[in-house]
Ligand SMILES: Nc1ncnc2c1ncn2[C@@H]1O[C@H](COP(=O)(O)OP(=O)(O)O)[C@@H](O)[C@H]1O
């Protein structure tokens with residue numbers, strides 16, 4: 320587990336906002352080891368979402384190099400990026416992660432379907448992972464019939480079910496009450512230790528940051544602090 | 554592959570019913586347009602069929618045998634030799650009695666002080682009633698009897714212009730097939746009113762053998778009229794053609810060749826109607842376009858999630874077009890069903906609307922219409938709506954083709 324899951328070299332992202340150039344990320348240098356559990360923290364507007372989007376190939380850096388799962392992604396085509404995301408990256412967003420017309424199980428199966436996993440295997444794996452995130456008996460509910468915390472659990476289950484190299488979560492707990500939020504963090508932390516999947520999670524909640532093995536602090540698009548924390552939550 | 558396209562279909566189906574009222578309204582619009590198109594087309598085809606049947610029934614028959622070139626330049630010498638024998642073998646080949654021999658000539662017709670040019674038809678009184686309605690449309694007197702009696706039946710307008718009625722005599726003066734003078738005097742025994750203006754104004758008939766004598770025709774004639782059912786036209790034509798001599802001097806002409814004006818009138822009417830239908834189809838397509846665009850735009854964030862999961866734009870497009878296809882297919886099936894039921898009802902019970910009687914009189918058709926229940930009534934309209942619906946879904950797809958994941962995700 321000493322390989323590198325993500326590396327950024329001199330990554331800049333400049334948004335043109337009318338006449339103004341917004342430096343959302345400035346000269347980011349970063350290596351995240353496989354199996355890491357990294358929190359990106361920082362105030363609103365500090366560049367957390369932008370950095371996650373760059374790493375996930377949802378957007379391109381203005382310049383700099385980004386390598387994910389051994390592949391340079393900063394100059395990849397849209398369709399190669401889609402394939403990379405499908406095979407190697409799971410996403411969890413702040414809210415509205417799920418496809419509303421599909422049940423919890425179908426949402427989890429969806430990615431496996433795209434990957435071509437046979438249907439019986441899909442079903443078994445989806446049922447197992449939903450049980451693991453504590454949603455046994457709720458597999459056939461649609462997102463609208465689940466609470467916010469349950470929806471986020473489905474999103475985490477969907478992200479992790481095909482064992483990607485990397486899971487990117489952008490303020491996954493922001494819409495949850497603190498008890499539910501902590502449970503979700505604990506869940507992700509558990510999955511990280513069991514499966515070894517790398518997590519990069521953005522948050523501006525102090526409590527959430529305490530779950531991180533490594534805490535990166537962002538300010539105005541720069542990394543201003545990089546703290547290795549002990550595993551006291553385990 | 555199968556499971557993936559299954560997902561696409563499942564997603565499409567469920568997405569359609571997310572806003573069930575909107576979807577139902579869209580389907581209702583399609584079904585309404587389909588029904589209207591099926592009804593209009595069925596009515597049109599029914600009307601054309603009736604127009605054709607009624608026109609052919611009067612005098613033309615389903616098809617005719619003529620000498621080559623006679624149709625374009627009807628000279629008396631372009632005639633059919635041994636016409637009666639040929640008619641007999643056509644009757645044998647087609648197993649159809651409705652085969653009648655005719656000769657045509659032109660003469661100046663006089664009664665007292667009035668002289669009018671008229672078309673003379675020499676007809677076989679035995680078979681003529683089987684191919685023409687004129688023998689049954691004699692309003693005064695009677696129709697011709699015997700193939701060599703010396704008598705005439707005259708069109709009603711012509712009779713009025715000549716001021717003759719049954720019992721009066723007419724003098725005919727023309728030229729025969731060989732260029733000799735053709736002249737005779739014969740009594741009027743009947744006056745017909747066919748409803749066809751030209752025939753009523755210009756034509757008088759005499760028995761075929763008398764005609765041949767007057768116009769020096771020998772055993773020749775100008776046309777062999779073949780009746781029968783139009784649905785059987787192909788097999789009748791095959792039988793008739795087999796009876797024709799191989800030298801190609803005689804030709805078999807379909808009604809389209811015999812009455813090009815009728816065919817053109819139908820085509821012109823059809824073209825102008827299609828323009829109206831096209832407008833209707835385009836309107837429905839825009840309705841569907843609106844629905845699809847709305848349903849796509851409101852799901853932009855969701856598409857962002859799908860793109861983030863690794864779904865490609867191509868699949869996104871397929872998802873959208875599958876939704877339209879399902880919507881369009883429902884519309885197609887229900888539309889054909891509803892349209893079929895409507896035209897079936899009116900086929901049984903007949904359809905009439907104000908003003909149709911006047912039109913019926915003008916075109917010599919009955920004032921109750923029976924729509925045609927056939928694939929060509931049922932399919933084209935709904936199919937056009939179906940295709941237009943699919944085309945309409947291309948715009949939202951085109952709109953989504955370059956959607957960037959982050960932009961989509963930022964859309965709420
Ligand atoms: N699409 C965009 N266009 C212009 N400016 C943007 C865009 N996305 C983000 N920004 C700007 O980049 C900076 C960082 O934003 P973001 O990454 O969303 O911060 P965070 O997630 O930490 O709140 C902010 O100043 C924000 O206004």
Ligand SMILES: [Mg+2]
Pocket residue numbers: 367368369489490
């Ligand atoms: Mg953010």
